Amino acid sequence: MFNLSGSEIVFLLLAGLVVLGPERLPGVIRRVGKTYGEIRRAASGFEREFRDTFKEPLDDFQKAANDIRSGFGEVDHEPSPPFRPERTAFPTPDFSPSPPVEKQDDSVKSDESDQ
Numbered sequence: 001m002f003n004l005s006g007s008e009i010v011f012l013l014l015a016g017l018v019v020l021g022p023e024r025l026p027g028v029i030r031r032v033g034k035t036y037g038e039i040r041r042a043a044s045g046f047e048r049e050f051r052d053t054f055k056e057p058l059d060d061f062q063k064a065a066n067d068i069r070s071g072f073g074e075v076d077h078e079p080s081p082p083f084r085p086e087r088t089a090f091p092t093p094d095f096s097p098s099p100p101v102e103k104q105d106d107s108v109k110s111d112e113s114d115q
Contacts, residue, residue: 004012016025 013025013029016028020028
């Protein structure tokens with residue numbers, strides 16, 4: 001729960017010895033141990049109660065999911081053809097140059113000559 005290594009525990013014990021003194025340290029360690037045990041028992045009891053409460057609904061859900069999965073395995077017809085046929089190849093684009101633009105006729109006059 002606390003993920004303490006051996007050296008960290010020794011450090012905490014030495015710090016407790018300095019702060020609390022040799023007379024009070026054993027009693028404090030005993031109380032901390034009892035409290036830790038009570039917390040562990042309460043947590044495991046809560047976990048057990050949680051599992052027991054949700055066991056039946058989860059089992060029903062699991063059974064329904066398995067029934068659905070087994071229903072998918074029983075296909076009695078052939079799959080339908082695809083909506084659109086597949087293209088085997090795309091048309092090749094034409095990258096040939098366009099014919100040159102011819103010079104405009106002189107019949108088209110600019111606006112300046114009309115005035």
